[in-house]
Amino acid sequence: MGSALEAFAYWLRETQISQAIRVLPWLWPVCEILHFFGLSLLVGVAGFFDLRLLGFMPGVRLSAAWSLMPWAKVGFGLAAITGLTFFVGAPDQYVNNLAFLFKVIFLLVAGANALYFEVAYGKRVAEGAADDRSPGAFKAIAAVSLASWLLVVYWGRMLPFIGNAF
Amino acid sequence: MMELLVSLENSGFGVWLRESPSIWAYPAILTLHTLGLAVLVGGNAVVDLRLLGYGRGIALSSLDTLFPVMWAGFWVNAISGVALFVGDATTKGTTQVFVWKLVIIAAGVLVLVAIRRTVYGRGVDAPVESPISRVLAATSLALWFLAIVTGRYMAYV
Numbered sequence: 001m002g003s004a005l006e007a008f009a010y011w012l013r014e015t016q017i018s019q020a021i022r023v024l025p026w027l028w029p030v031c032e033i034l035h036f037f038g039l040s041l042l043v044g045v046a047g048f049f050d051l052r053l054l055g056f057m058p059g060v061r062l063s064a065a066w067s068l069m070p071w072a073k074v075g076f077g078l079a080a081i082t083g084l085t086f087f088v089g090a091p092d093q094y095v096n097n098l099a100f101l102f103k104v105i106f107l108l109v110a111g112a113n114a115l116y117f118e119v120a121y122g123k124r125v126a127e128g129a130a131d132d133r134s135p136g137a138f139k140a141i142a143a144v145s146l147a148s149w150l151l152v153v154y155w156g157r158m159l160p161f162i163g164n165a166f
Numbered sequence: 167m168m169e170l171l172v173s174l175e176n177s178g179f180g181v182w183l184r185e186s187p188s189i190w191a192y193p194a195i196l197t198l199h200t201l202g203l204a205v206l207v208g209g210n211a212v213v214d215l216r217l218l219g220y221g222r223g224i225a226l227s228s229l230d231t232l233f234p235v236m237w238a239g240f241w242v243n244a245i246s247g248v249a250l251f252v253g254d255a256t257t258k259g260t261t262q263v264f265v266w267k268l269v270i271i272a273a274g275v276l277v278l279v280a281i282r283r284t285v286y287g288r289g290v291d292a293p294v295e296s297p298i299s300r301v302l303a304a305t306s307l308a309l310w311f312l313a314i315v316t317g318r319y320m321a322y323v
């Protein structure tokens with residue numbers, strides 16, 4: 001990647017907060033634990049909602065499935081905060097890392113997709129207006145969501161192998 | 167015991183898993199282990215949260231569908247876990263935390279079975295919620311979190 005990004009990584013690595021993250025030996029493993037728990041919560045709850053959008057579990061009202069989605073956001077928040085901690089603590093591991101680039105791309109896809117659903121349909125879904133039918137657009141959004149979150153996990157797992165992070 | 171661990175680790179499969187530069191060896195198996203974890207723990211989280219009172223409008227009779235999904239995640243991880251163990255048998259087989267991990271997962275699976283029996287004992291269409299199902303749900307969440315704690319710990323031994 002560009003040298004401007006490398007310069008940023010070099011600067012970030014020298015900041016006090018970056019050094020503090022590296023100095024505390026327990027912080028990285030604890031963040032890994034929360035990162036994995038967060039990703040499980042996100043994939044579980046969002047995946048459940050996606051399966052319902054795709055037509056599985058028709059007995060579950062869509063508004064009811066939607067009411068669990070704040071927990072997917074809790075999972076995302078856990079993974080995002082701990083992920084940011086990794087990046088700040090060791091930015092040099094990520095800026096020249098092909099797997100990280102793909103991970104960020106699919107994070108943006110998954111995030112934009114989820115945001116679009118919430119903005120365009122969230123209110124109506126919460127009010128129960130979509131309980132009885134699942135339009136084609138919902139199925140497409142669900143498929144993009146499932147595929148992109150699983151690819152985020154895949155590229156995250158590839159960080160040490162295709163890329164150079166640990 | 168140690169001889170068995172050494173022979174596992176030095177088996178053709180163990181050597182391949184550990185030393186092959188192929189992306190289809192260790193990285194692929196570890197990816198399966200992560201995806202299986204997300205499906206198993208994530209599915210449990212949905213059922214546990216519902217039993218603890220979140221998303222109360224979700225019809226419990228329909229959540230029965232998630233159980234085969236969770237079992238699929240479990241078996242993906244059981245099989246990929248055996249493969250990862252073979253590749254690193256002398257370390258994993260002699261680390262006490264690894265034994266704890268297995269005990270915690272066994273307890274998590276027993277609780278999952280108990281949840282299914284408690285909630286759907288009178289049939290899938292007549293699910294029963296009770297103080298027992300709430301205690302089981304809280305125990306389940308705690309156990310799967312501890313499974314991740316001990317699993318992540320194994321990355322540092």
